[in-house]
């Protein structure tokens with residue numbers, strides 16, 4: 001069986017002292033039957049609780065505020081889009097792709113540049129100004145030098161966060177630096193459960209074999225939420241290494257560019273003449289002028305058009 005660790009938020013009358021403790025839970029078979037997948041981060045209803053053994057059964061899943069697909073986490077409050085100023089250097093096209101993907105989730109996010117100690121002040125100012133022109137206000141820090149953390153930590157307090165970004169920018173390093181360093185003590189009853197059921201804790205991958213074909217072994221990543229100081233959680237697995245833009249449509253792409261949002265707002269109450277305007281210089285379009293990322297917008301629009309035609 002697959003176990004999930006559930007933290008008690010509301011306990012039955014008289015059992016309030018169990019708030020904040022853990023229960024090791026299996027998922028009720030009926031939930032699986034109706035294809036209600038329980039994600040890490042879900043708020044769940046637990047029944048059949050054995051308070052002494054700290055076990056229970058997940059019987060229902062409450063409505064989700066948000067959902068990230070990669071890694072699979074529910075009720076995410078914020079994304080950290082992480083890039084580095086050097087090794088590797090920011091690529092405007094890649095940066096734009098990640099920003100568009102982040103915008104398309106609808107989850108608030110903060111853009112963070114790591115490895116500040118590798119560059120000079122001018123480089124930092126250069127990226128700050130350039131991103132300002134795109135409509136963003138990034139944070140700058142160094143995981144190695146442990147500098148510039150305060151603003152980010154304050155922002156993440158009490159929230160559930162997923163770190164995303166290309167490889168090599170320091171996502172795993174950042175996650176390790178932000179998480180609580182407390183290990184579970186050996187006296188804690190949950191420790192024994194963890195030992196017996198090491199499968200659900202840690203970074204191991206869980207391989208599953210398809211029952212239908214008996215082959216096609218695929219690997220599911222196991223995600224855990226790590227507590228952070230000041231409350232809140234951080235997913236131990238970083239996300240979207242390669243933004244797929246699958247949630248972005250020809251029409252919604254424009255909404256993922258702050259520059260276009262700003263131009264549309266500035267022209268209110270006037271709108272583009274055509275309701276389905278994709279701002280390609282159509283007659284009566286209010287999105288005008290020269291702006292830096294317009295070529296990226298066009299490229300991505302092309303890519304999405306091709307995808308939508310194939311589908």
Ligand code: GDP
Pocket residue numbers: 114115116117118141142143144145165166167168169170171172173174238
């Ligand atoms: P990920 O692929 O995004 O998860 O990146 P990692 O966390 O694995 O880090 C990639 C490399 O960048 C490692 O060699 C880290 O030691 C290094 N790194 C992480 N943070 C910093 C930093 O602030 N400064 C420097 N110079 N290197 C860093």
Ligand code: ZN
Pocket residue numbers: 272277278279280282284285286287
């Ligand atoms: Zn238009």
